Amino acid sequence: xxxxxxxxxxxxxxxxxxxxxxxxxxxxxxxxxxxxxxxxxxxxxxxxxxxxxxxxxxxxxxxxxxxxxxxxxxxxxxxxxxxxxxxxxxxxxxxxxxxxxxxxxxxxxxxxxxxxxxxxxxxxxxxxxxxxxxxxxxxxxxxxxxxxxxxxxxxxxxxxxxxxxxxxxxxxxxxxxxxxxxxxxxxxxxxxxxxxxxxxxxxxxxxxxxxxxxxxxxxxxxxxxxxxxxxxxxxxxxxxxxxxxxxxxxxxxxxxxxxxxxxxxxxxxxxxxxxxxxxxxxxxxxxxxxxxxxxxxxxxxxxxxxxxxxxxxxxxxxxxxxxxxxxxxxxxxxxxxxxxxxxxxxxxxxxxxxxxxxxxxxxxxxxxxxxxxxxx
Amino acid sequence: xxxxxxxxxxxxxxxxxxxxxxxxxxxxxxxxxxxxxxxxxxxxxxxxxxxxxxxxxxxxxxxxxxxxxxxxxxxxxxxxxxxxxxxxxxxxxxxxxxxxxxxxxxxxxxxxxxxxxxxxxxxxxxxxxxxxxxxxxxxxxxxxxxxxxxxxxxxxxxxxxxxxxxxxxxxxxxxxxxxxxxxxxxxxxxxxxxxxxxxxxxxxxxxxxxxxxxxxxxxxxxxxxxxxxxxxxxxxxxxxxxxxxxxxxxxxxxxxxxxxxxxxxxxxxxxxxxxxxxxxxxxxxxxxxxxxxxxxxxxxxxxxxxxxxxxxxx
Numbered sequence: 001x002x003x004x005x006x007x008x009x010x011x012x013x014x015x016x017x018x019x020x021x022x023x024x025x026x027x028x029x030x031x032x033x034x035x036x037x038x039x040x041x042x043x044x045x046x047x048x049x050x051x052x053x054x055x056x057x058x059x060x061x062x063x064x065x066x067x068x069x070x071x072x073x074x075x076x077x078x079x080x081x082x083x084x085x086x087x088x089x090x091x092x093x094x095x096x097x098x099x100x101x102x103x104x105x106x107x108x109x110x111x112x113x114x115x116x117x118x119x120x121x122x123x124x125x126x127x128x129x130x131x132x133x134x135x136x137x138x139x140x141x142x143x144x145x146x147x148x149x150x151x152x153x154x155x156x157x158x159x160x161x162x163x164x165x166x167x168x169x170x171x172x173x174x175x176x177x178x179x180x181x182x183x184x185x186x187x188x189x190x191x192x193x194x195x196x197x198x199x200x201x202x203x204x205x206x207x208x209x210x211x212x213x214x215x216x217x218x219x220x221x222x223x224x225x226x227x228x229x230x231x232x233x234x235x236x237x238x239x240x241x242x243x244x245x246x247x248x249x250x251x252x253x254x255x256x257x258x259x260x261x262x263x264x265x266x267x268x269x270x271x272x273x274x275x276x277x278x279x280x281x282x283x284x285x286x287x288x289x290x291x292x293x294x295x296x297x298x299x300x301x302x303x304x305x306x307x308x309x310x311x312x313x314x315x316x317x318x319x320x321x322x323x324x325x326x327x328x329x330x331x332x333x334x335x336x337x338x339x340x341x342x343x344x345x346x347x348x349x350x351x352x353x354x355x356x357x358x359x360x361x362x363x364x365x366x367x368x369x370x371x372x373x374x375x376x
Numbered sequence: 377x378x379x380x381x382x383x384x385x386x387x388x389x390x391x392x393x394x395x396x397x398x399x400x401x402x403x404x405x406x407x408x409x410x411x412x413x414x415x416x417x418x419x420x421x422x423x424x425x426x427x428x429x430x431x432x433x434x435x436x437x438x439x440x441x442x443x444x445x446x447x448x449x450x451x452x453x454x455x456x457x458x459x460x461x462x463x464x465x466x467x468x469x470x471x472x473x474x475x476x477x478x479x480x481x482x483x484x485x486x487x488x489x490x491x492x493x494x495x496x497x498x499x500x501x502x503x504x505x506x507x508x509x510x511x512x513x514x515x516x517x518x519x520x521x522x523x524x525x526x527x528x529x530x531x532x533x534x535x536x537x538x539x540x541x542x543x544x545x546x547x548x549x550x551x552x553x554x555x556x557x558x559x560x561x562x563x564x565x566x567x568x569x570x571x572x573x574x575x576x577x578x579x580x581x582x583x584x585x586x587x588x589x590x591x592x593x594x595x596x597x598x599x600x601x602x603x604x605x606x607x608x609x610x611x612x613x614x615x616x617x618x619x620x621x622x623x624x625x626x627x628x629x630x631x632x633x634x635x636x637x638x639x640x641x642x643x644x645x646x647x648x649x650x651x652x653x654x655x656x657x658x659x660x661x662x663x664x665x666x667x668x669x670x671x672x673x674x675x676x677x678x679x680x681x682x683x684x685x686x687x688x689x690x
Contacts, residue, residue, distance in 0.1 A: 068565070132582040208536060217537045220583050221568060303568035303579075304544070315568065325571045329441035329546035336546060 041352070044345040051338040065339055068306040070346070072316030076298050077291035079227025079312060084235040084287060086149075089280065092242035097254075097268055100173035107176060108243070115236035123300035126229030127221065131301060135220045139198035139206045143190040145224075151186040155179060216313055221303035223312040230297045238287035245279020245365060246272060250372045275372075278365045285358040289351045295320040319343045404432035405645045408454035411438075411445030414548065414591060415458040415630055418485065421661045426652055433645045442548045449635050450474050455646065457633040460487070460548040471635075480634040482678060484653050486668040488592045488619045489553055489626040490601040492577060494584045498533045503605040504625070507557050510538055510587065514561030526585065534584065540567045541576045541588030549573060553589050556626055589626075592619065593666025619668040630667065641683060654679050655687070 051057055091111075095104050134141040155175075159167065170178050202209035210216040249272050257267040273280075295318075303315035304325065323340050330337040407426075409419060416439035423435030438444075438454075445457030446467035451474075463471075463479070471479050491507065493499055502510075506529070509519035526534045542563065543550040550569075554560065570576045573590040580588040581598025592614060595601055603613045604625050618624040632653070634646065642650065652658045659669040676687060 128578065135583065211536055219539060219566075219568075220579070220586075299571065304570070305566055305568050307565050317569070325544040325569070326546045329443050329544075331443045331447065 037352075041345075041348060044341055044348060047341045048338060048345050051335075052342070057335055057338055057342070061335075062339070062342070066319075066343060066346075068308050069317055069319045069322055069343060071308050072298075072302070072306070073292055073318040073320070073347075075223055075310075075316045076226050076230060076294075076302065076318050077288055079223045080230035080234055080291040080294075081284070081288060083227045083231030084238060084291075085284060087231070088235045088238035088283075088287070089242055092239050092246055092283075093268065094175070096243050096246035097264070097272065098172055099176060100171075103174060103176055111236050111239055114232075115240070117233070119233055119294055119296040120300075122229050122233050123297035126225055126297060127300035130229065131220050131222075131225050134225065135207075135218075137194070138218065139202070140191055140194040142206065143194045143197070144187060147186050147190045148183060151183055152179065155182055210313075216311060218313045219303060219305070219315050221301055221315050223302075223314065223316055226298055226302045226316070227312070229301050230291055230294055233294060233297060234287045234291050237290060238283045241283035241286055241362075242276075242280050245276040245283065245362075248279070248366075248369050249275045250369060253372065275368075276365075278361045278368075282358040282361040282365070285354050285361075289354040289358070292318075292354075293320055293347060293351045295324050299324055319347050323347070405434075407433060407435045407456060407645045407649055409435060409437045409456040409458060410440065410448040410454045411456075411458040411633075412442040412460040412548070412630070413439040414442075414460040414487070415439070415484075418630075418662060418665050418667065419458055421665065422649065422653055422658060425657070425661065426649055429652065430648050433648055435649070441546070443546065445633060446471060449479055449633055452635070455635045456649075458484075459631045459633060461552060461628070462631060463633060475635065475637075477638050480636050480682075482632045482634060482650065482654075482682070483629045483670060483674060484632045485630045485659075485662040485670065486619050487628050487630055488614045488624050488668070489549060489557075489589050489628070490592055490595060490614045491557075491587065491589050491604070491626075492580050492595065492599040492601055493587050494580060494582075495598055495600050497584065497600060498531050499529065499602060501603040501605050501611055504557070504607070507604070508559060508561065511540060511542075511553075511563060511567070512558040512561040513564045514558070516559035516561040518559075536585050539583055539586040540564060541579050541586055542567050542569060543573065543576065543589075544569045544571055549589070549591060552628055553626070557589070592668070595666070616663075616668045620671055647684070650682060651684050654682075654684065 095107060099107070159170065159172075162170070198204060198206050207218050210218055253271050253275060254267050257271045258264070262270065298316075298318045299321035302317065302321065304317045304321060305315040306317045307314055309316075323344050326336065327340050330340055407423075416437065419435065419437050419439070423437065426433055426435060438448075439458075442459040442461055445459050446463055447470075448454045449457045450467075450471045457479070462481070468478060491502060505515075505517050505519040506523065508517035509515055509521065509523040513522070515522065521528075523529065523538070525537055540563075542553065554563065568579065568588075570579065573594040576588045576590045577594050577596055577599055580586045580590075581596065592601075601614050603611050605611055606625060612618055612624045614624050614626070619627045632650075634650075636642065636646075641647075654670075654675050659675070662669045672687075679685070679687065
């Protein structure tokens with residue numbers, strides 16, 4: 001009834017004009033955003049370079065201040081990625097290739113919801129709830145950290161030895177569900193077993209034992225806590241991107257490999273992973289970018305100690321957290337202020353580069369899938 | 377018809393009454409203030425009381441740290457600058473260069489930094505050298521040896537590394553503690569730097585091996601404030617009397633800086649505000665928020681200097 005051919009010519013012209021207007025507005029918005037991002041960079045450069053060139057910032061002071069911050073940033077990001085990458089990539093592989101579609105449609109939104117959690121909330125919980133709890137129950141936390149990943153691996157090994165009838169009851173596609181009671185059981189076992197174990201092995205106080213025997217100091221706010229909390233924050237975005245890359249591998253490739261006699265596992269390792277590798281790399285880079293730029297979690301959970309230690313049990317101080325704490329009170333034009341702006345510039349350059357690279361890789365991957373005949 | 381005329385008369389009378397109250401309050405306007413976040417709660421409370429007394433005056437406060445007060449005063453964006461430390465020479469010089477006269481400094485309350493430990497901590501008092509040896513790596517106050525473990529203090533009940541908590545680099549509290557307690561030295565790198573005094577207290581309150589410093593008004597039941605021992609061996613607890621007298625070594629004054637050309641009388645809103653702040657009622661708010669009120673002699677002399685009416689005696 002309302003087909004375009006029946007519409008009067010004036011209306012078609014109006015519609016064309018509206019289309020062009022909308023396209024123009026969208027383009028203007030895009031260009032505006034790009035200009036805004038560039039303007040941030042230019043502002044930072046303009047503020048920092050004269051101070052650097054004019055000798056307003058002494059080199060040794062620069063070195064002494066910024067090195068621990070850069071170190072802390074990388075340390076926090078490292079522990080966050082160590083925690084998040086195996087979980088996120090493993091979850092992505094499982095949900096893209098093995099999981100039952102019904103479970104997948106329920107789980108994916110839940111994980112995406114996790115991404116919507118603000119960093120302040122995660123940092124608050126990590127700094128004010130998790131850190132004191134772990135400090136009081138260090139042995140329990142340590143045992144949990146060992147048991148849960150090993151338990152998940154053990155479940156996989158046990159599953160292969162199960163009788164066929166039982167295996168049918170616990171299909172791999174639903175592993176996401178039946179692993180939960182298993183891990184809860186293990187966790188409960190760890191909580192119950194930790195105090196007697198601590199008494200037996202470490203004289204009842206793991207913290208004192210670490211201090212006396214290994215000379216390791218346990219700080220309440222440390223890299224492990226930050227890693228756990230920030231890993232939790234980074235996980236959803238890494239998972240979403242990796243899942244997208246894996247699920248996007250043209251099904252023809254997997255089916256072809258399996259038709260030639262490859263097992264599902266072989267198809268995953270030899271065909272799907274190499275094909276999706278750039279996408280996975282992009283996911284990891286986005287995760288790293290987020291971990292480096294994440295501010296409030298580090299600020300609230302790390303203790304902000306400007307240390308240069310390797311120990312995961314000691315705190316650190318990151319560039320982003322320093323800027324957030326100090327900038328509001330730094331007098332504009334003072335050396336402190338220029339130092340902070342320099343830190344901001346370094347952070348900006350790093351995240352800008354990493355994100356741009358990741359986006360380039362993803363675009364190339366999309367073209368590749370397109371050529372291979374997958375979904376566009 | 378007569379109903380609407382009545383209404384008009386009523387409106388007119390109301391307008392006149394409004395004008396009359398305005399005239400009686402003598403001051404109408406907005407007071408802009410920018411500066412210390414330590415003083416933010418107190419300033420807001422004074423602002424509310426001010427509006428209660430003089431409905432025409434409103435206080436507009438931006439609490440972005442003491443360092444933001446001098447530039448704002450110099451640029452003339454505000455006339456009041458609350459600060460938790462005295463103005464530095466350079467800040468004062470910038471003000472004088474712009475306006476040709478120095479800003480008026482008004483002491484409005486006293487405060488103290490307390491050294492806090494966990495509420496079940498065995499320690500009761502510390503002397504200056506020990507405090508410095510715990511917090512600093514320079515030991516400028518004269519201690520022989522660095523102290524990093526509780527055993528070194530001869531405590532039997534508590535062993536292990538000392539965990540240090542404090543404020544961030546640009547805060548006035550960080551600078552003041554460094555200057556007074558560390559004899560101007562450098563903090564240890566292991567200092568946990570928190571964005572607020574409340575966070576320091578919370579962190580110390582949950583760890584037995586921790587020690588930190590925080591403003592007097594942030595103390596909670598979860599921590600214990602240590603007494604300080606001076607060079608003569610006198611013990612000073614951070615109680616209000618000792619802070620008011622200035623006996624407690626880490627006492628400090630909180631200030632309000634005012635842009636007022638010399639010889640000019642205070643404008644209405646500023647006069648009303650300072651009249652409140654330097655009155656028993658204003659000082660009661662100081663006490664209510666956990667700071668220490670000024671001695672009466674200081675109130676009287678500052679009121680005289682500012683040309684305010686003498687304190688009402690009752």
